[in-house]
Every structure is written in structure tokens, then in C-alpha cells.
Amino acid sequence: MRRRLIRQARRWLYITHRWIGIGTCLLFAMWFVSGVVMMYVAFPGLTDSERWAALPPIAWDKVQVTPDRAMAVAGLKTYPRDLRLAMLNDTPVYRLLGWDGVRKTVSAVDGQVIDSIAPERALAVARFHPGAIAPQMVETVERDQWSVTARYDPLRPLYLIALGNREGTQLYVSSRTGEIALDTTRTERVWNWLGSIPHWIYPTVLRKDGAAWRQVVLWVSGTCMVAAVTGFWIGILRMRLRRRYAGGAVTPYRGWMAWHHIAGLIGGIFLLTWMFSGWLSVNPGESFSGRATPRDALVRYAGNETPHIVANFQSRPRPGAVEARFVWLGGRPLMVLTDGDSRRTVADPVTGAAISLSDDEIVDTAKRLLPEAVINLRQRLTQPDAYWYSHHQARLFPALRVGFDDDAHTWFHIDPRTGDILGRTDDSRRTYRWLFNALHSLDFALLLQYRPAWDAVVWLLSLIGLITSVSGIVIGWRHLVR
Known part of the structure; x- marks a missing residue:
């Protein structure tokens, strides 16, 4: 038997x-x-560096509306998840991202809500891209192979604009906000039909x-x-x-x-x-577990939830800045300025004076992230290790790693220059790192080092x-x- x-x-x-x-x-x-x-060849996407490089310097002399006024116009009851000042062609605008994922754009000149962009204005936005030679409108796209994921839903429909350069670069500009949502090159579009699309079973339908x-x-x-x-x-x-x-x-x-x-x-x-x-x-x-930092923790870290921040642009903040982001850190208002070369500085939003954050100040503020736990790990990372390394995703160095003694042994990686939380990981995510990144991509330090x-x-x-x-x-x- x-x-x-x-x-x-x-x-x-x-x-x-x-x-x-x-x-x-x-x-x-x-x-x-x-x-x-x-x-x-990676799947097409728009990095922060690419986005900053395609923005013109902020025309501070045109800014007549304060961040407080922009939040009031947008009807926000709490401080938004993200609040930035940048240019929409020749007009400074505030871009607000609510905790519910809703995006709003408010003119910094007259406080009007901008909820649609004409094709001509989208073309003007594209002309600031460093690869722009002869921008030309191709079509209006609701959803295609490269803009298929839900992350682009708040920006649809998208204007597809060809820049006319040798690389065959195409930009996707939101018809609602005028933001550049995505860029692709001819090389990316061709090779991804042999790469990410079949590998991820990624047909649009x-x-x-x-x-x-x-x-x-x-x-x-x-x-x-x-x-x-x-x-x-x-x-x-x-x-x-x-x-x-x-x-x-x-x-x-x-x-x-x-x-x-x-x-x-x-x-x-x-x-x-x-x-x-x-x-x-x-x-x-x-x-x-997920990678995102919970909203409650972010609010505690910011130390402010009210739609309020005082800013004064008469002092003319740093010339050449293409974006000003208004944040709170432990109850302290800050303005993070970024130029087209991705250089960032922190300034006082009222005086415009540069601010230098210390590691001690950031770590002390980080205690708010998990008030029921105690910090038992503090590292300043200047080179990659097993859990913070650049391979398929660029990592910022130096970075602060702050760990807690909670049940999940949570770590937060923080930008020591701006105080931005770069990532969250715990026992579950570290296990996933070995079961996925190590086994699937062979992300082992010895191999990646050489x-x-x-x-x-x-x-x-x-x-x-x-x-x-x-x-x-x-x-x-x-x-x-x-």
C-alpha cells in the first residue's frame, strides 16, 4: 500500500x-x-531633481499672497500634508496637498484658485525644461501606459508634450494644476516594452x-x-x-x-x-507593514496642525530658488528653499535668514513621533548599510537614523539638513527587505559595493x-x- x-x-x-x-x-x-x-532601464518616473530642474526661479516680487491666505482660500481646516510655492510659467502659485490626497493650486498674485490650464500655458511650462528644443502639443491623455497608476488621478487629464530633443523626451503636464507630472524618453518607452511592462504584467487595460x-x-x-x-x-x-x-x-x-x-x-x-x-x-x-509614516506621528513631529504659518517675502529670500516649501518642525515654522541644481537650504519664513538645524534638535523633536516609546538608537549615516543604500532608489547621505524601543523596533530616517522624514521601517519592513530586495534583486552589500x-x-x-x-x-x- x-x-x-x-x-x-x-x-x-x-x-x-x-x-x-x-x-x-x-x-x-x-x-x-x-x-x-x-x-x-527603469520604468519612467519624475524624480524631484528632474522636477526642480524644469522650474524657473521664483519671482518673489510678484508674490502678494501669504501661505496663510492660500490655505484659507483652499478651504483647509488643518495644515496640509504639503505646502509649496513655485512658478506656473510666469506666475507664482501655491501648491497644496491635503491629507485626503486632494491637490489645489492657488495664485500667489491674486489668491485665485487655479483648477484648469489651457494647452498654451502648458506649452509655456514645458519650455522651461532643460531638454526643451521645440515643445509641441501631441495630445490630451486621460490614461496611457506610462501614466497608468492611480498616483496621477488627481492631475488628470494630462497634456502630452514633445520637447523636440534628440532623446525624444515627452512631458505629461496636468491640465488641472499645470504641474509636470511625468517625463519619458524614447529609450525608456522602447525598452520598457521588453522590461517592466511584461515583467510586472503591466498592460494598461x-x-x-x-x-x-x-x-x-x-x-x-x-x-x-x-x-x-x-x-x-x-x-x-x-x-x-x-x-x-x-x-x-x-x-x-x-x-x-x-x-x-x-x-x-x-x-x-x-x-x-x-x-x-x-x-x-x-x-x-x-x-x-506599510512604509508610510502615520499621519498622527507626522502631526506630532510638526508640532502644528492649524492652517497657519507666518511668512514675509519683502526680505527677498534667496534668489535662484525654484521652490519654497513651508513646514513645521517641533512647533517651529521653517521654509525649505531649493534651487534648480537640487541644493536646499532652510530659512526663517519671516526674516529669510538661513537656519542651520543640529542633529540634537532633530533627534529631540523625533521623540514626538512615538511618544510612548524611548529612543534607543541614533546614527548619522554617511555611507550605505544593509538598510539604507542606493540601488533601485537613490538614498540621501548623510542621513539620521533614529530608533525606538517599541514592540516593532521602529526606525525613522531623517534628512539632517531639513528635518524631513525620509523613510520609516520596522521589524516587518526589515524582514521584507531580506525576503524581497535580497532574494529578488540580490541586494547584498558585497555585490553592490562592486x-x-x-x-x-x-x-x-x-x-x-x-x-x-x-x-x-x-x-x-x-x-x-x-
Whole structure:
């Protein structure tokens, strides 16, 4: 009976792997090829540095409306999540982001709410972009492949503007606020059809529905995990290291079957970890905590929740600043000025005098983030470590790390120049870092320190995975034909 059960179990093991493998081997091959492309070409996005570089200097002499007045015009009952002063073509405007995600733009000249932008004005905005040669309106976009995610919903519809440069850069300018929401280049648009789009299963028709897309990724990657597990199991069962097969072979197979068996055994562990970590990328069952800092903690850190801040622009703050952000830090109002080269300084919003924040002041204010806990970690990071490093995402250095003795052992990373909270992590997120970033992207310090080594290892493992996948495609096709 025991032998019969074992034989039956093996039979179903083979059947499961064969038919799931036939359905998924193309997906495996696609993932290995697209993953290599993603090593060098990221999905299009607009960084802060790119946004700042495309803004003209603030015309301080035109600013007649104070931040307090702008918040009142916007109808805010609490201090917004974000409050900035920047230029909309030749007009200074306040850009306000509420805690509910609603964006509002208020003219700093006459206090009028701006809720629509004409195409001509959007073209004028595009002309300040450093890559602009001959900006030309292409079309009005509600949603396309590059602006598919929900983050752009408050800015839609978007004007698509071609800059006319060699790189084929296209800007997406909000028809509601006049903000540059996104930029893409020809290289990004072409290569992403071989990279992020197939790798993330990212066609517009699916990705526009976040919940449906997430379920598709979970079920597709989960099914592929079954194929990988059963295949690796069969590979071990059919391998002989002692009582070898005829001719001293460790595999009973020949041709494509042998390639599939050996490559699958060599790269099987990595195949499984890649599939498992990819499955974790959409956080199944909300198993891991979020990265965002809770609103209550941010309000305590700011030390102010009322829609109020005093500012005086008669002192003419630093010339060349393209953005002024008005924040509170421990009950103290601050103005963070940024120029087109991404240099930032902190100033008093009334006098315009420069302010230098000390680490002690920031750490003392950080106690408000978790008032029920005690700070037990304080580090000034000047170089990358296992939890704060630049790879797929640029990290700011130096940075302050402040840790608490709460149950989750929460850390906050803070910009020592401005006091901005750069990120939050706890035990759950640190576990996710190893289960996803380490297993899926091979984000190990030794490899990242010597970047060619990381490239070589990922290329080698991807090649082994591709051999396993292509051989599986051939085997599956032959089986279907028979």
C-alpha cells in the first residue's frame, strides 16, 4: 500500500509539473529576459531633481499672497500634508496637498484658485525644461501606459508634450494644476516594452484596476511557484550522484530534457527564491507593514496642525530658488528653499535668514513621533548599510537614523539638513527587505559595493534560468504536438 501511494504521488507530481510547466514556461522565459532589461532601464518616473530642474526661479516680487491666505482660500481646516510655492510659467502659485490626497493650486498674485490650464500655458511650462528644443502639443491623455497608476488621478487629464530633443523626451503636464507630472524618453518607452511592462504584467487595460492587477500577479506567480517547486523536486528525485546512469551520467535524460534537468537543478534554488520574492512584491494578505509614516506621528513631529504659518517675502529670500516649501518642525515654522541644481537650504519664513538645524534638535523633536516609546538608537549615516543604500532608489547621505524601543523596533530616517522624514521601517519592513530586495534583486552589500560583480551574478543566474525556461518551452511544445 505504501509503495502504491508513493507511485501514485510521483505520478501526480509529474503530471502537475508537466501541465503547469507547459502553461508557465513562456512566463518564466519572459521574466528572465525582462529582468535583465530592468537592470539598466527603469520604468519612467519624475524624480524631484528632474522636477526642480524644469522650474524657473521664483519671482518673489510678484508674490502678494501669504501661505496663510492660500490655505484659507483652499478651504483647509488643518495644515496640509504639503505646502509649496513655485512658478506656473510666469506666475507664482501655491501648491497644496491635503491629507485626503486632494491637490489645489492657488495664485500667489491674486489668491485665485487655479483648477484648469489651457494647452498654451502648458506649452509655456514645458519650455522651461532643460531638454526643451521645440515643445509641441501631441495630445490630451486621460490614461496611457506610462501614466497608468492611480498616483496621477488627481492631475488628470494630462497634456502630452514633445520637447523636440534628440532623446525624444515627452512631458505629461496636468491640465488641472499645470504641474509636470511625468517625463519619458524614447529609450525608456522602447525598452520598457521588453522590461517592466511584461515583467510586472503591466498592460494598461489591467494595471488601471489596481485590485484586479494585484490578484492576477498573485495567482500567476503562485501558479508558477508550483511549477518551480514540483520541477525542482522531480529534478532531485531523478538525479544520481552515486549509482549513476549509463555512461556515468547523473541524469537519465538526453537533449533538451537533459538541459532542462541540469539547468533546473543548478538554478532551482534561485528560481524558487525569485518566484517567492516576486509573489511577495504585492504583499499578499497585507502580511508586511506599510512604509508610510502615520499621519498622527507626522502631526506630532510638526508640532502644528492649524492652517497657519507666518511668512514675509519683502526680505527677498534667496534668489535662484525654484521652490519654497513651508513646514513645521517641533512647533517651529521653517521654509525649505531649493534651487534648480537640487541644493536646499532652510530659512526663517519671516526674516529669510538661513537656519542651520543640529542633529540634537532633530533627534529631540523625533521623540514626538512615538511618544510612548524611548529612543534607543541614533546614527548619522554617511555611507550605505544593509538598510539604507542606493540601488533601485537613490538614498540621501548623510542621513539620521533614529530608533525606538517599541514592540516593532521602529526606525525613522531623517534628512539632517531639513528635518524631513525620509523613510520609516520596522521589524516587518526589515524582514521584507531580506525576503524581497535580497532574494529578488540580490541586494547584498558585497555585490553592490562592486557593481560589476552584481551584474555578472544576475546575468549568470538569469542565463541559467533562461536555459531552463527555453528547454521547458521546447519540451512542452513537443509534448503538445504528440
